[in-house]
Amino acid sequence: MIKNYLKTAWRNLLQNKTTSLISMAGLAVGICCFLLLTTYLINELRYDRFNVNADRIARVAYSYKSPDDKEARYLAVTQTAVVPVYKQQFSEIEDGVRVFNLSGQGPVTVKYGDKLFAEKNMLLADESFFKIFTFKFLQGSAFKALSDPSSVIITESTAKKYFGTENPMGKILKVDDNNNLMVTGVIQDVPAYSQIKFDLMANSALDPGTKNLKWNAASNYSYLLLKPGTDLKALEKKMDAYIANILKEQNRPGVTTTYTLEPLTSIHLKSKALYSLEVPGDIKYIYILGVVAVVLLLLACVNFLNLVTARSAERGREIGVRKVMGAVRGQLFTQFIIEAGIITLFSLAVGVLLLIVCLPAFSVFTGQQLSIDIWNTSWLIGALVVLFVAVTFMAGTYPSLYLSAFKPIVTLKGNSSTQSGGNMLRKSLVVFQFVVSVFFIISTLIASNQLRYMQNLNTGINRDQVMVLDIGGISFNNIEAFKNELKQQSGILASTASYDSPVNVRGGYSINSADGKPADFSLSVTAIPIERNFVKTLGIKLIAGNDLDLGDEQQVLDKNYEKRHYSFILNETAVKAMGWKPAEAVGKKIGMNGRMGEIKAVAKDFNFTSLHQEITPIALFPEYEWFGKLLIKTSGKNMANTIAAIQTKWKNFYPNKPFEYHFLDQEFEELYKSDQRTGSILTAFTIVTIFISCLGLFGLAVFSTRQRVKEIGIRKVLGASVAGIVGLISFDFIKLVLIAIVISSPLAWYAMHTWLQDFAFRVNIQWWVFALAGGMAALIAFLTVSYQSVKAALSNPVKSLRSE
Numbered sequence: 001m002i003k004n005y006l007k008t009a010w011r012n013l014l015q016n017k018t019t020s021l022i023s024m025a026g027l028a029v030g031i032c033c034f035l036l037l038t039t040y041l042i043n044e045l046r047y048d049r050f051n052v053n054a055d056r057i058a059r060v061a062y063s064y065k066s067p068d069d070k071e072a073r074y075l076a077v078t079q080t081a082v083v084p085v086y087k088q089q090f091s092e093i094e095d096g097v098r099v100f101n102l103s104g105q106g107p108v109t110v111k112y113g114d115k116l117f118a119e120k121n122m123l124l125a126d127e128s129f130f131k132i133f134t135f136k137f138l139q140g141s142a143f144k145a146l147s148d149p150s151s152v153i154i155t156e157s158t159a160k161k162y163f164g165t166e167n168p169m170g171k172i173l174k175v176d177d178n179n180n181l182m183v184t185g186v187i188q189d190v191p192a193y194s195q196i197k198f199d200l201m202a203n204s205a206l207d208p209g210t211k212n213l214k215w216n217a218a219s220n221y222s223y224l225l226l227k228p229g230t231d232l233k234a235l236e237k238k239m240d241a242y243i244a245n246i247l248k249e250q251n252r253p254g255v256t257t258t259y260t261l262e263p264l265t266s267i268h269l270k271s272k273a274l275y276s277l278e279v280p281g282d283i284k285y286i287y288i289l290g291v292v293a294v295v296l297l298l299l300a301c302v303n304f305l306n307l308v309t310a311r312s313a314e315r316g317r318e319i320g321v322r323k324v325m326g327a328v329r330g331q332l333f334t335q336f337i338i339e340a341g342i343i344t345l346f347s348l349a350v351g352v353l354l355l356i357v358c359l360p361a362f363s364v365f366t367g368q369q370l371s372i373d374i375w376n377t378s379w380l381i382g383a384l385v386v387l388f389v390a391v392t393f394m395a396g397t398y399p400s401l402y403l404s405a406f407k408p409i410v411t412l413k414g415n416s417s418t419q420s421g422g423n424m425l426r427k428s429l430v431v432f433q434f435v436v437s438v439f440f441i442i443s444t445l446i447a448s449n450q451l452r453y454m455q456n457l458n459t460g461i462n463r464d465q466v467m468v469l470d471i472g473g474i475s476f477n478n479i480e481a482f483k484n485e486l487k488q489q490s491g492i493l494a495s496t497a498s499y500d501s502p503v504n505v506r507g508g509y510s511i512n513s514a515d516g517k518p519a520d521f522s523l524s525v526t527a528i529p530i531e532r533n534f535v536k537t538l539g540i541k542l543i544a545g546n547d548l549d550l551g552d553e554q555q556v557l558d559k560n561y562e563k564r565h566y567s568f569i570l571n572e573t574a575v576k577a578m579g580w581k582p583a584e585a586v587g588k589k590i591g592m593n594g595r596m597g598e599i600k601a602v603a604k605d606f607n608f609t610s611l612h613q614e615i616t617p618i619a620l621f622p623e624y625e626w627f628g629k630l631l632i633k634t635s636g637k638n639m640a641n642t643i644a645a646i647q648t649k650w651k652n653f654y655p656n657k658p659f660e661y662h663f664l665d666q667e668f669e670e671l672y673k674s675d676q677r678t679g680s681i682l683t684a685f686t687i688v689t690i691f692i693s694c695l696g697l698f699g700l701a702v703f704s705t706r707q708r709v710k711e712i713g714i715r716k717v718l719g720a721s722v723a724g725i726v727g728l729i730s731f732d733f734i735k736l737v738l739i740a741i742v743i744s745s746p747l748a749w750y751a752m753h754t755w756l757q758d759f760a761f762r763v764n765i766q767w768w769v770f771a772l773a774g775g776m777a778a779l780i781a782f783l784t785v786s787y788q789s790v791k792a793a794l795s796n797p798v799k800s801l802r803s804e
Helices: 002-015 017-045 082-089 156-163 232-249 264-270 283-310 312-324 329-366 377-404 408-412 416-456 476-487 550-554 572-577 639-653 664-670 673-707 709-717 722-756 767-794 797-801
Strands: 057-065 073-075 093-101 108-112 115-119 122-125 137-139 151-155 172-175 179-187 200-203 218-226 256-263 466-470 492-498 508-514 523-530 542-545 566-571 589-592 595-603 618-622 629-634 661-663
Touching: 017 264, 017 283, 017 329, 017 377, 017 673, 057 082, 057 264, 082 093, 082 218, 082 232, 115 156, 151 156, 156 179, 232 256, 256 264, 264 283, 283 329, 283 377, 283 416, 283 673, 329 377, 329 673, 416 673, 416 722, 416 767, 466 639, 466 664, 476 492, 476 629, 476 639, 492 523, 523 572, 566 572, 566 589, 572 595, 572 618, 595 618, 629 639, 661 664, 664 673, 673 722, 673 767, 709 722, 722 767
Parallel strands: 122 200, 151 179, 523 618, 566 595
Antiparallel strands: 057 073, 057 218, 057 256, 093 122, 093 218, 108 115, 108 172, 137 179, 151 200, 172 179, 466 629, 466 661, 492 629, 508 523, 508 589, 542 595, 566 618, 589 595
């Protein structure tokens, strides 16, 4: 019996090659896209789960609020005292480790022999790091790796880069010309799905600041290994109570500090803390892409269902004959399910092949290291089996029940009344397909507008053609000499230095004294040490007061902090928070973290961090001890020559430091990598949804024109024009698309309005987006059905009416 079902199913598929191919193509593309997105989602969701103790590791996030702050600052970094003190205080903590990003202010210079390397991923950590986290050692021991303060652990790729085929163990690396470190271990390259990424890991003793257990400066990433069954919320309350007593002892009334324990496996997608080791993802995008994956698969199934029910008219007599010959409904149901299974099986095979072919390109497209290996083999096989069964029954159950329910007498008489229910269903499915397509078109247009808005928004900083050189560790006097050399180079308009990148300033400070303010006044501000010409180089506008000059810098050169006098530039938001107007703020005396001075100027608000966040108070002040970035404003003309000239001068000044540069625009775009990646994926799969919808529409157009051949012939004989017939056939489909536009528009508006709330700076949703999306959908639908419409309209009416 089964053999007969298979033969019959195969013959039916061959007899209807066009619709069979359309069904398989739609299903194959849908399955491929579903598997692509699922692979991407698995990669995002598996972040940090390779650690054996992943379910017991938590990162400590730090929240700080001064009395005069509107909102608390939520940071991924904490004070140096957190891990060692809390480890002793609370029995729930089994172990802990502090991690410091040594490359946070720019590449670290590493020297081996006569080779120089600029390392952008070098971390420092306490000895316990490799006892808490799981990284596979190829050489050396995890338990002894960082026991020596002068030890360094390197990755397999770094070992090959430095030593080639030589054994790296015991080799000496010179870091920043000050520290000789011995290689005591080599590990496999850190997985791309780890939020702690590094090429070199040295002992935290390399940073003298870790020896001082402080509660007033946040610079370390703190991770705790908790005992099994630990209640995170209960431990957080204990930690908060302890720090509250510390603040009370330090006589800091009104200051609120709290800690949040973030499970390691949730940091990548769920943490909202600022200044993480890497730009985090967003769980909302996982939900969005998960819905997209399911909808794409559902569209493919709807496409198949639509085409099968459309063929029902042609199979009515076949079903009638089978029933007259004794076939029961269960047998007919089995036959049609087998037909659906054959199409699904072929589609699944083609979909998996497409997955393998598309994964490399999709990896580049998403910026992720994706491969079929992300799937566990048993999981993949299980997923494919479940997918086969689910798609077969999802796409085949209704057609099977629908076709097997035909009454033999009615179908053998050629009565078409059995088609009314099928027609209604097909129209509903077409509307559903285009509701999804129009929804994606509108969402993509709005998302693209938002991303374009962020790229083109005047953030108050002129990022155009600004080169950034990482200069951590170079003395102030040498920087001045180098800048003087740059002045003589054509193509360079200005240059300056700063501690942080001006598009992602991280420094957390407090203004804790000011003219006319009470003794307990405290306002949290972001602050950045700068050199004169910073404002000029970046085009920051001053609305009151004057820019910093050489005299302001000379006042902070004294090694005795008490004799230094600082000139500050505050932004509008900071001045407003202090209750002053810009003009009256100039000349006011303030104190910031022990730095005493006066406000010299007020700057127009500018964005110094992600556009997801509101502009908050910021202070700029001169410094001379340490800068991380050299910013060079270029004309943009003959950039190759300009860069070559800068490199030559750099080598003359700093022969032992590699020449590394990038552009400020690149740093800015890096802040929105997650948004841009999701926007790109959404755009790509919007095209796929339109393609699948059009496949179904084309198949329905084929059946529709085939069923109306005689009607078209009669109309032509009676004088109907080709354009009139094309319009008649096309309108039946276009009106379904118009209904879909009406349904999808409010849904898309609500979804995108909610998404935009995550941006402090965002576009308004314009009416033309919906008009454009609707016009695009209607045009695509018309072009899809027009081929069959024109073909039917141009056919010879004699041939179609000959059988009457």
